[in-house]
Amino acid sequence: GAVVSQHPSRVICKSGTSVKIECRSLDFQATTMFWYRQFPKQSLMLMATSNEGSKATYEQGVEKDKFLINHASLTLSTLTVTSAHPEDSSFYICSARDFSVVNEQYFGPGTRLTVT
Amino acid sequence: KQEVTQIPAALSVPEGENLVLNCSFTDSAIYNLQWFRQDPGKGLTSLLLIQSSQREQTSGRLNASLDKSSGRSTLYIAASQPGDSATYLCAVWLGGSRLTFGEGTQLTVNP
Numbered sequence: 001g002a003v004v005s006q007h008p009s010r011v012i013c014k015s016g017t018s019v020k021i022e023c024r025s026l027d028f029q030a031t032t033m034f035w036y037r038q039f040p041k042q043s044l045m046l047m048a049t050s051n052e053g054s055k056a057t058y059e060q061g062v063e064k065d066k067f068l069i070n071h072a073s074l075t076l077s078t079l080t081v082t083s084a085h086p087e088d089s090s091f092y093i094c095s096a097r098d099f100s101v102v103n104e105q106y107f108g109p110g111t112r113l114t115v116t
Numbered sequence: 117k118q119e120v121t122q123i124p125a126a127l128s129v130p131e132g133e134n135l136v137l138n139c140s141f142t143d144s145a146i147y148n149l150q151w152f153r154q155d156p157g158k159g160l161t162s163l164l165l166i167q168s169s170q171r172e173q174t175s176g177r178l179n180a181s182l183d184k185s186s187g188r189s190t191l192y193i194a195a196s197q198p199g200d201s202a203t204y205l206c207a208v209w210l211g212g213s214r215l216t217f218g219e220g221t222q223l224t225v226n227p
Contacts (some may be wrong), residue, residue, distance in 0.1 A: 006159075034215075043205060043217045044160075093159050095215075105150065105207075105215055107160035 002028045004096050006108035013084055013115055020080045021111045023094030029074035030096035034105070035067070038091040050077055084115040118143040120208055122218035129196055130226050137191040137221045139206035144184050151180050151191050152205040154220070160205065164191070196225045 003026040013019050023033060032051050036044040048064075050056040050071035058064045066088075068080040077096075081088055094108045119142045129135055139149070148167045152160040164173045164180040166189070172181040179192040189206060203220045210216070 043219045046214065049214070091157070095160075104148075104162065104165050105209070106162065107152070109159040110157070112157065 002026075002096075002098055002104075002106045004030075004094065004106045004108040006094055006111050008111060009109060010112045011114070013113070015085055015115055016083055018080055018082045019084055019113060020078055021092055021094070021113075023077045023079070023096070023108055025075045025096045025098075025106070028096075028098045028106075029100070030077075030098060031074065032097045033071055033077040034095040034097070035069060035077075035079050036093045036095065038093060038110075044093060047079075081113065084113070086115045089113055089115045118208060118210055118216045120206060120216050120218040122204075122206060122221050124221060125219065126222040126224075128224040128226065131196060131198060133196050133225075134192070134194050135196055135223070137193070137204050137206075137223070139189040139191070139218055141187045141189075141208045141216070143208075143210060144187050145210060146184065146208045147211050149180075149182055149189050149206060149208045150215070151178075151189075152207065154203045154205060156202075163204075193223075196223075198225045198227045201225050 005024045007022045035047045038044050047062045048056045048058045050069050056069035071077040093110045097105045121140045123138045150165045151163045166173050166182040177194040182189045203222045205220045207215045207217045
C-alpha cells in the first residue's frame with residue numbers, strides 16, 4: 001500500500017520556540033493532505049485540510065496563526081507549531097488521500113511533540 | 117452532522133477467541149468506510165476499506181461487513197492472537213475531504 005512518512009517521530013522543545021513537522025507521501029501524489037491531533041486515549045481530531053498550492057482550511061477552534069500549514073508540492077506538507085506551549089504537547093498525525101486510486105486515506109506514523 | 121460510534125470501548129478476550137467489533141454511523145450516505153488499527157504511540161494502519169457498493173471485505177483473519185441502510189459495520193477477527201492487541205478505529209467518508217472517526221475499541225488479547 002501507499003506510504004506516508006513523518007519527520008521527526010519525536011521532538012522535545014522549549015516553551016516559546018517553533019517546531020516544524022514534515023509529512024511526505026512516498027509513492028503517490030497527494031492532492032489533499034490532512035493534519036490530525038490526538039490526545040491520550042482519544043480518537044483523532046482533524047485540525048486542517050490542505051490542498052497543494054492553496055491555503056489550508058482549518059477546523060473550528062484551531063488557531064491558524066499558531067498551526068501553520070504549507071502544502072507546497074504534491075508529496076510534501078509541513079505543520080509548524082509556532083510559539084509552542086506545554087498545552088500544545090500532543091501526538092500529531094498527518095494523512096494523505098490518493099484520489100487517483102480508490103479514495104483511500106493513508107496515515108503517517110505520527111510525531112510526538114513535548115513542550116517543556 | 118455525521119457521528120460514528122464504536123462499541124465496546126474496550127474488550128479483553130483470551131487468545132484464540134473469535135470476536136466482533138461494532139461501528140455505527142448516523143448518515144448512511146457514505147462513500148466508503150475504513151477500519152484502522154493503532155498501536156500505542158503509533159500512527160494508523162489501514163486494515164480494510166469497504167466501498168459503499170460493497171457488503172464486505174476480507175483480509176486474512178479479518179472480515180469487515182457493511183450495512184449502509186442500517187448504518188452499521190462490523191469487524192470480525194478470527195482466532196485472535198496477542199499480537200492483535202491494539203485500538204481499532206472505524207472511519208466513514210462522506211465525500212469531500214473529511215473522514216469521521218469513531219472513538220475506537222481498545223482490544224486486549226490475553227495469552
